[in-house]
Amino acid sequence: MIKMQPAIAVRGLTKSFGKLEVLKHIDLDLMPGEVLGLIGPSGSGKSTLIRCLNMMETPSGGQILVSGREVAPRFRGTRDRIGMGELRRKVGMVFQHFNLFPHLSVLDNITEGPRIVLKQSRAEAEAAAMDLLDQVGLTDKARAYPAHLSGGQKQRVAIARALAMRPEVLLLDEVTSALDPELVGEVLAVIRRLADGGMTMVLVTHEMGFAADVASRVIFMEQGRIAEEGSPADILRNPKSDRLRGFLSRFHG
Amino acid sequence: MYNWDFYTVLQSLDLFLIGIRTTFLYTLGSVILGVIIGLAACFARLSRFATLRIVARSYQELFRCTPLLVQILWAYYALPMVLGVSISNTTAGLLTLSLYVGSFYAEIFRGGINAIDKGQREAAAAIGMSPVQTMVRIILPQAIKRMLPAFINQSVIQVKNTSLLYAISVAELTYMTSVVNSETYRPLEAYSLAAVMYFVMLFPLTQVADHFERRMRRSD
Secondary structure (H helix, E strand, C coil): CCCCCCCEEEEEEEEECCCEEEEEEEEEEECCCCCCEEEEECCCHHEEEHHHHCCCCCCEEEEEEECCCEECCCCCCCCCCCCCCHHHEEEEECCCCCCCCCCHHHHHHHHHHHHCCCCCHHHHHHHHHHHHHHHCCCCHHHHCHHHCCCCCHHHHHHHHHHHHHCCCCCEECCCCCCCHHHHHHHHHHHHHHHHCCEEEEEEEEECCHHHHHCEEEEEEECCEEEEEEEEEEHHHCCCCHHHHHHHHCCCCC | CCCCCHHHHHHHHHHHHHHHHHHHHHHHHHHHHHHHHHHHHHHHHHCCCHHHHHHHHHHHHHCCCCHHHHHHHHHHHHHHHCCCCCHHHHHHHHHHHHHHHHHHHHHHHHHHCCCCCCHHHHHHHHCCCHHHHHHHHHHHHHHHHHHHHHHHHHHHHHHHHHHHHHCCCCCHHHHHHHHHHHHHHHHHHHHHHHHHHHHHHHHHHHHHHHHHHHHHHCCC
């Protein structure tokens, strides 16, 4: 049997902001097709960890390997090291605050990467973008500008924008935290369909029910370390540590 | 009762027109050079190289914290002594005006770029765009819209600042007005007319700046 290579492997990752050590020696393998949920109290390092995976934050120490190649903290890679440009083509990201480009229409937001980075023709990029808008249920908004969309619509466009790069891994950093409660469902539905379609994902979330439902593995982070890790059933329904039990109790009314 | 006599002064309309043309050319030249200098200084200040940042900062403070008139006089009378070559009033005037306005433009550009949410940079980076692509396609289009009112206002000031070239006998509007005055002995009419001419040139520009500012507020 062939041993599968992790999509992303993290080895001894540390990250400090000044004197504050946010990540303390993290080891992690993300396998293709896996949906990894990162949970934990604020300040536990989960957002920093996911942001290190595509070099939005430069690690202070340790290694990140993407498809077996070590990531270098510069835009262009070398023969054996993958640069940030290539890394981010392979590993997409969706942000808490959407970060859509306000001066571009919905369609142009989605085609910007494929056209400018992947050098696709406008026609090719727009056809693919319309497909993606169909997947997220927003074909009628193709010509609209971000300012005219609801939060849920913005986040679905942001997901389509990330998917337009055909990434191997998708990072979702608290993508429903800035949404009104009634808009969370439409975004989660899109993510669930991606998970069902076999997309490799890492999601930082406060939606415990959703993590239990969609994740294949859950990691509980605390004080910059991986405190517990396992199947959603183990972590969320049978927490071992008091800290995790205490953390989870805050989500059950 | 003062006896207004615009007729005499208007006999010299051609002199005023020469002045307006010169004022326009110095403004245009110094705005174009100023934009180039300002962009260079702005990106130097945003650079990760400390030396570049310090050089750009020093240039900016030097030109922002000394009077333009002193700079013009220095460039025309003192600089030739330092360099040992003569400098025409055209060169001294254009160079000083450009460096002066460039130091202010740099600050306007920098402010506009820094005002763009850092999430925009991250979103562009997250789809694999290079820093240059991010700047040109994502940051600048948004920043330029924000900078426009301040940029136009600074350029309006620049039109008026060309009048300081009077001191080194550049034939711009104020200088030419003084020529008309010495020929006609009609200072009240001559300088009033000059003021009206400046006003007619600049009032539309300030209106354009206000328009952009209102539009920007609406779109925010």
